[in-house]
Structures are given as C-alpha cells and as structure tokens.
Amino acid sequence: MKKNLPNKSQNVNRRKFIKNLVLAVTAFSVPAVLTAKEQLKRMQSWILGKDYNPFDHYWGMGIDINKCIGCGRCADACKQENDVPSEPFFFRTWVERYRIFHDGEVRVDSPNGAVDGFKKQNIEKGKVTIRSFFVPKICNHCDNPPCVQVCPVGATFITPDGVVLVDSDYCIGCRYCIQACPYGARYIDPIKKTAEKCTFCYHRVVQGLVPACVEVCPTQARVFGEVKKKASPLVRFMRMNKIGVLKPALNTEPKVYYANLDMEVN
C-alpha cells in the first residue's frame, strides 16, 4: 500500500532531473546557436564584401517561345561574355528550330547553336509544315539537380540563391555530371578539360546586371528575376503566362520556365 502513495523524495528527483535536463540541453545548444549565428554573419559578408547576400535572392529565368525570333543573339553574346570556345559543340545556351509536319514528323535543328542565326531551309515537295517555332535552351538550374548528386568530389553545387555552379579548379573531369544532366547543358572545356556550363552569368548577377543572353534579347523573349519575390519581372511573367518546364516527369524541378511551350519540345 505504502508504495503506491505519492512519494515526496521521488517527486523531487524527477523535478530535479527535468531541471537538469533543460539546463544541459540549453548549455549544449549555446555553442551551436552561437556558431550558427557566426556562420550566418560570415555568409552575409559573403562575396567580396559587396552588398549582395545570396540568402536574399532566388534566381530563375522565363522564356517565351512566342516571342523568340531565332536571331541567336543570346547564343552569340553568351560565348563572348563567358569565353566559351567558338567551335560548335560548346554552348552554354543555344536555340533550336522545331518544325512539325502534317505527317507527324518533327524536325529539330540548331546550326552552330544559332550563333550565326538561322537560314531558310527548303523542305521536300509535298511536305506540309503545320507548326514551327524556336526554343532557346539553357541549363535549367534545377532545384533538385542530378548533376550535383553524382559529382564524386563536390565540384558542382547549388548556391543559396539557387544557381548551379562548377568549381573548375576542383573538377576532376570525370564526366559523370554530363551523363547525369537530362538537358545536355554541360560540356567538357577543350582546354581546361573540366566540366563547364551556364552560370546564369553569376559574375553579372551579383553586380546587379542581368545575364548577357537576357541583356541582348531583342524581343524580351528571355526574362530574368527572382522566383519568389512578388515584385520581380519573372513572377509577373509566371502570373501572365501558362508555364511549362522541360521534362517535368524527371522531378528535377527546373527554374527555367517556358511560356507557350509546345508538347513536342523536350
């Protein structure tokens, strides 16, 4: 009987235990909180001490297929801005011409990535084109990037502001990321022998400029801006248009948003 009565000394022990527990947890977490704060402060002075805080931004691009005239000025400007080798096969952005015929055939071409624009191409007699348009292509800066997952050394990564970058000093040139990218956005630099890709012109963006391809697009087919902030040209673009992304089934969560995307495009 006695045992079942409330026991004072036992109660005190429990209270003491809880008190100690709380104290201990607080004591242990103090350094963690402090270093986290320290870390955040360091992050905030990131990037050459400029007033650019990557945690305040989240970048994406919008591309309106109906506005693109296939002039290829984007592909040309990108090569000049980023010292991309001038030979064909090395592109950070390029433009594809889609032609869909009455018999169901779909033809896609991109002569020299459209750096020199497109020329008229005669089609065989009797072939009827039902739709035709240009699709600018670029690294999708995925939220869930397969290329980052496969890198064995941590040479490719996603920044806090949502840009996928390559550390070409650390890259071992194993080509895993090139295999993993479903959009064909990467290439091996013929001189450095390391992986290269679109950086969203990160060196321009941190200075408050838009990417080179967006700067030169004569029809504003390309839009650059914040994905999440209310007052961004990109948010407006996404509100005004029906938006699609490339290969949505792969769950890569691209941050390049297409307006008026045709079902045939992949």
Place this chain on the structure above:
Amino acid sequence: MKLPWKKLPEQIRRLAVVSLFLVVLPFIVRSILVPSDFGKYGHYRASAVDEIIAMEIKYAGHQVCYDCHDEEVESKQAGVHKNVSCEICHGPAAAHSEDDEIELIAPRDRDSCPLCHEYLSSRPTGFPQIVSDSHEPMKACISCHDPHNPKSEKSTECEACHTEIANTKSLSKHVNIACKECHETPDAHKTQPRMFLPGKPVNREFCGRCHAETAPSDKDIPRIEMETHEEAYVCWQCHYPHLPEAE
C-alpha cells in the same frame, strides 16, 4: 608504479599502436587533400564562388550607353528598336565604356539586319520580315532605314505609283540613279499625272554622259565608242534603261 599502459599485454599494445595509426591516418590525409574552406557553406569549396564572380564583365548593359550617347538613345527610345539593346549591334561594350579609345563596330552592311528580319516561317507572325533577295538587294539597309529608329513608311515619291519600275530598277546597277536624273518631272505630275507628263531622254548622247569613252564618270562603268557602236539606233532600242543587265 606501473602505468596502466604497461599492464596491457605486449601484443595488445602493439595492436593498439597500429590501430591508432590507422584511425588517425585518414584524418591526416583528409586534412591535406581537402581545401580548408571546403564545406564552409555546403558540400563545396567556398572560394570557388569568389573565383567565378571575379570573371570579367564584357557586356556593360544598355544603361551604361545612355550616359554618353544622348542623341542615339533619344532616337532609339522613340522607335520600335527601343528594346533592342545597343550591344546587340555594336558588340560588347564594357571595355569601351571604361576607355573610349577602344572603338566599337557599327554593322553598316546588309548582313546583320537580316539576322532578325529575313523571312523565316518559324518566326512569330507579325514580326516585321523581308525577303532580302528582292527587298532592295543593291542597297545597304541603313540607306533607307535609320538603324536606331527604323520605319517602314510607304513612299510618297515616284515608286508609290511606279512600283513595278522601281522594283525592277532596284535589282539593277542603275539602282542609285534617281528617277529625276533621267526624267525631268514637274511637281504637278504627282497630283495630275496625265496633265503634266515628265520628260524622257531623247538622244544617244544622254547615255553617253556616263558610257562614252571620254565621259568623266567612274572608271568601273562600262564604255563604248559612240561613233561606231550601233550608230543607227538609240540606246533603249536594245538596252532596257531600268534594268540594262537584262538580256
């Protein structure tokens, strides 16, 4: 006074040294191979970002041009090329905006405009396009269209009514000869064309002003000996003046 270490059997002590070495070795190797700033912000080398953003900027952005080129900017902002960035046509201009000794290009030939304006069936409907083979093929685009403020105004000159002749002449070496050079035209011809007819050349000497052996014209122009070249006829019985190349 034996140390606890010494109390352990010999073989355990030896094994312990080896295992300690094996445990510590990876840490030593790691500290040598992994850069000190790896993992500072994530699973990557923090200074890689600094290296990437240290890249040189080549396209200054259109705002920069606006600081100096008031005249071009004003005319461009007034027209349909207002959103066509300067650096599309004049090339990357960051270096030029630091040091105006570095000159930029101005694409005056007929190659650059058709990049955007040549007719292609894939271009969006409504974008202004031409077929350059038949659109004034002998002249530079900028001889009619101001590149900073291009317009496609309908002409109010001779070609407004004489389209067929104007189109024919546009293919010819005679393209740059003004209509009035050969047809003296009273102003009233535009309002009452049949009442006030323009003149036409009447003799061989008219053409001889450029094509005679002794004519003071450009040396690339083909010459004939006026006295012996089919002397019984006037020139336009054989050569069509608006397209003399025609057989």
